[in-house]
Amino acid sequence: MTHRPQLLIDATPLEDQELKEKIFEETAKYSITPRTFDSRDYQRKIVVTELQNRIESLKLKVKDTQEKLKEKIDKISQNLQQDVDAKLITLEQKHTLLGKNDLYSFYKTREEELKQYQEKIGLINQFNYQDLSIFVDTYKNNSGNVVCRYGLNSSVLVDTVTSYNTALQQKGPPLNQKSGGSSKTELPKTVLHPLEIITIIKAINDVQKKAKTALIDIFVRDDIVKGDKEKIKFDVKTRLPETHTVVLYQKSSGDIILIDPSNSDFSKHLASEMSNLLVSGKLMDQTLKIPTKEIKIYTPAKDTGPGSKQYRDCIDIATKIAFGLNSLDLKEIISIENVLNKPFIEQINNNTFKPILGTVESILPQTVKDLFKPESGNVWRIRQASDDNIRIEVDNVLKNIIQFIAFVECQKSDSKQAILNNIQQILQSQIINPDMEYSKTIELLKDGLKNGCTELSPLLGSVPVSNTEEESCSG
Numbered sequence: 001m002t003h004r005p006q007l008l009i010d011a012t013p014l015e016d017q018e019l020k021e022k023i024f025e026e027t028a029k030y031s032i033t034p035r036t037f038d039s040r041d042y043q044r045k046i047v048v049t050e051l052q053n054r055i056e057s058l059k060l061k062v063k064d065t066q067e068k069l070k071e072k073i074d075k076i077s078q079n080l081q082q083d084v085d086a087k088l089i090t091l092e093q094k095h096t097l098l099g100k101n102d103l104y105s106f107y108k109t110r111e112e113e114l115k116q117y118q119e120k121i122g123l124i125n126q127f128n129y130q131d132l133s134i135f136v137d138t139y140k141n142n143s144g145n146v147v148c149r150y151g152l153n154s155s156v157l158v159d160t161v162t163s164y165n166t167a168l169q170q171k172g173p174p175l176n177q178k179s180g181g182s183s184k185t186e187l188p189k190t191v192l193h194p195l196e197i198i199t200i201i202k203a204i205n206d207v208q209k210k211a212k213t214a215l216i217d218i219f220v221r222d223d224i225v226k227g228d229k230e231k232i233k234f235d236v237k238t239r240l241p242e243t244h245t246v247v248l249y250q251k252s253s254g255d256i257i258l259i260d261p262s263n264s265d266f267s268k269h270l271a272s273e274m275s276n277l278l279v280s281g282k283l284m285d286q287t288l289k290i291p292t293k294e295i296k297i298y299t300p301a302k303d304t305g306p307g308s309k310q311y312r313d314c315i316d317i318a319t320k321i322a323f324g325l326n327s328l329d330l331k332e333i334i335s336i337e338n339v340l341n342k343p344f345i346e347q348i349n350n351n352t353f354k355p356i357l358g359t360v361e362s363i364l365p366q367t368v369k370d371l372f373k374p375e376s377g378n379v380w381r382i383r384q385a386s387d388d389n390i391r392i393e394v395d396n397v398l399k400n401i402i403q404f405i406a407f408v409e410c411q412k413s414d415s416k417q418a419i420l421n422n423i424q425q426i427l428q429s430q431i432i433n434p435d436m437e438y439s440k441t442i443e444l445l446k447d448g449l450k451n452g453c454t455e456l457s458p459l460l461g462s463v464p465v466s467n468t469e470e471e472s473c474s475g
Contacts, residue, residue, distance in 0.1 A: 036139040036319060036386050051194045057281060058121050065283060066114045073107045117277060120191040126167040127194060132160060134199050139319045142387050147322040148206060149215035149315065150199040152243055161241040164193050165231045189274040190230045193219055200279050204287065207250040213322040217243045218267060245314045249325045257336050258288045261317035264295040291336045296351045301377050312384050320348050320384060347391045348384045350374055356398050360406035365420065368405055371427055382438050390438045397445045401427065404452055423452045
């Protein structure tokens with residue numbers, strides 16, 4: 001998901017409704033920021049002092065750990081040297097035994113990692129991060145649900161990102177480490193940019209003190225999925241650094257999980273020990289929990305934008321995810337993996353339509369299944385509407401239409417094809433004419449289902465038509 005122009009205002013809060021509408025009208029021309037945007041607050045000149053203090057503290061912590069580690073390495077070697085001095089083993093045998101000693105090998109590997117950490121921490125002082133600031137956006141939906149986004153101010157990033165890329169280029173690609181969650185998962189030891197460090201720290205403080213969720217902006221790396229590059233990517237059109245927005249959610253246990261609105265591999269480096277060291281100042285303890293396998297929620301097949309035929313961007317989707325997480329019961333036990341099964345995720349997920357197609361997918365005509373294929377290019381923006389009621393309602397009516405189509409498909413009447421054609425045209429109309437207001441689209445879908453049930457009745461003798469919101473029918 002690529003960078004897009006940002007609304008550069010300093011209004012806290014935007015209580016004037018007329019002013020809000022003017023801002024929304026203007027930014028709709030070029031911004032994809034969710035319509036739930038409520039206010040923006042700049043936090044200026046906070047980076048330098050906080051970061052410089054943190055860098056010095058981290059250097060001391062790593063140095064202290066290195067010294068303790070060296071003592072352990074030396075002790076193992078000295079114990080074997082005593083055997084050499086006593087002529088119990090030869091010097092050559094000592095080296096062989098050290099090579100076979102798992103603990104010694106672990107300590108030596110760890111020693112090399114800490115050396116790299118020291119280099120990377122020192123590298124941060126080479127980045128140009130003077131006089132930079134972050135901003136905090138507040139989003140609020142129709143249910144009174146609120147989430148804050150800790151963002152990167154795009155208008156001043158070019159110089160600092162260029163200096164970051166130049167400094168890292170001299171050091172080569174990062175080493176990889178295995179994730180504690182899975183022996184197969186490699187976490188790139190990407191050194192975070194100073195602004196990323198600050199936004200993550202502030203977002204974590206937010207979720208620990210007052211909020212269940214927070215959004216953070218991070219930079220897009222050239223090839224972070226493969227984990228072999230650290231360089232921040234520039235958009236070829238805007239020539240600005242690309243950013244990506246992810247969600248932090250604190251569970252009742254106190255653990256903070258990281259949820260990527262697009263692909264979990266894009267942000268997995270935030271859970272590496274290197275990132276954890278920069279953010280929390282701690283080694284070993286993992287601050288942010290990530291999935292043990294790749295998770296995809298929303299993937300734009302082409303350009304993102306505010307248009308009715310364009311895909312939504314990561315800020316928009318991350319905001320909807322945060323709203324959904326905020327509505328969960330605090331006592332509910334949730335893991336990153338089972339987040340995908342939550343209704344608020346199923347409603348916005350465009351990587352799979354299984355919750356809509358359900359168990360009848362194999363019965364459906366191919367033309368219907370094709371409408372919902374992720375690779376079809378059909379955007380279905382209504383499914384990610386900001387209004388909770390719209391999302392729930394369209395999800396229900398689509399499921400009922402699918403059930404109806406499967407039911408008709410099972411009938412043996414020669415007249416069934418006309419009924420199927422009519423209801424499929426109703427579905428296609430939402431794709432062909434997505435500019436229709438969402439409420440009218442839902443009415444159209446409901447009317448189409450009701451008419452389909454009416455048309456089917458003579459073929460079956462009696463088909464009850466429900467007048468409830470779901471407008472379901474059965475034979």
